[in-house]
Amino acid sequence: MLKKRISHSILRLLLLSATTLFVIGCSQKITSVNDTVRLALQGTADMHKSTYDITQLPYASTYVRINNQSQLFMVLALAESATGETLTNAHSTTTPPLLKWLASNNGMLITQSGRIIKTVNLSEGNLLATHSTSPDPLSLGLHLATTPKQWQRTIDWQPGYHSGYQLDSVFVFDHAEVLTINGKSVPVLRFNENVLVKQLNKHYSNTFWIEQQTGKVVKSLQYIAPSLPRVEMTILKPFN
Template identity: 45%
Template sequence: MRIHKNLLSLLIVSIVLINTTACSQRISALNDTLKLAFIGDEDTQLSTQQVNNIPYASIYARIDDIPQAFIVLALAEPKFTLTSTPTVTELKWLSADKAMLVTVNGRLVRTNNLLTGDLVSVESNKPDPILLGLHLDSTPKTWTRTIDWQPGYHFGYSVTSHFNFVGLENILINDIQTQAQHYTEVVSVEHLNIQYQNEFWLTPATGNVIKSRQKITPNQPFIEITLLKPFAS
């Protein structure tokens, strides 16, 4: 149980101002939001109204079978990539003790200060099919990139993904039954002879990821993310 609580603490809600204009928001609103999160042996579960009343993008996050936690967006930043399109915005979800999950359209691209280890970087000369939109027939269904992770000296490992459409499913998002396209991503790390499967659920009309279950590195546990309130750019 001690290990479980330590891991859960990495995903405690953190109320961080998204930009300088947010400084004028009432401190009482931040205090009210803080009261909605808790640490314990059960999932953090907010009502639809509570989620909608919070003026920040938000997610549920869970490491393996540990109870889920509610986290708000800390920062949204543009990121320069080797490919000029589409535009990439990194969303940074920060916990109270400075652990961070960084996503691009639902894909975990970097982490910091996780107890189990961190994804340092993802590099490719081709855009991620998830960013292009897996729902489009024109989107490639394979992708190769290199990843770096810690602890240890794990740099430049080649990783290949194959995406497969599973079907349309109804999933529960913020207490609402939501139709989603379910895709699996079979990930192969040839040098290590390791293979695992990530899962993504997309909004059919846009291809935006609303739920995922993915590993950041071959030897890390799965992280499940459910998007409650999207970032409005």
């Protein structure tokens, strides 16, 4: 479960950064970090936003549920390139952007191509880093026959000293279905990612729902790390 309060130090850092930091919404710049903090503060447990409210907000947004806890509403606080450059839209870089989703209680999820690659300020522990020498199949499009269905990466997480654990993934197509997201019917392909952690002799599975035409992840169920909670994400308004 995410921490209950936004720390004064983080809030102060966000406010002081307002002169240099552009917070990214959907296809446009956010002109004030203060606006993002204010919107994030509106996010509470069991949050449900109307289709109208989500459409009117100039921010990319997502619903998040950690394990079986209440649903949270998170806004996109920042989009960056792999080199740390602030992005105004998804087409500003040739590599998948890093998206930083902010919750009301100072928690943050960082995703790339729909995968959680890092977390900040989660009470039960955090994914510190994700490394791979080959592209994530999610970034290539699982809907394409040419996309490899096997992948290898290493991750670091806490609590405890967990560094350089190797994860071997196999992606398996499950079935096609139609999801209703933000009042719209979205045809998707469901893929299961079967993960093996050899050092721990442990298996687990992630699930990704991708748009049939674009291959973009619109919903996912992902374990942050082998001993950390599962996160459900539903993208309400994507970063375009």
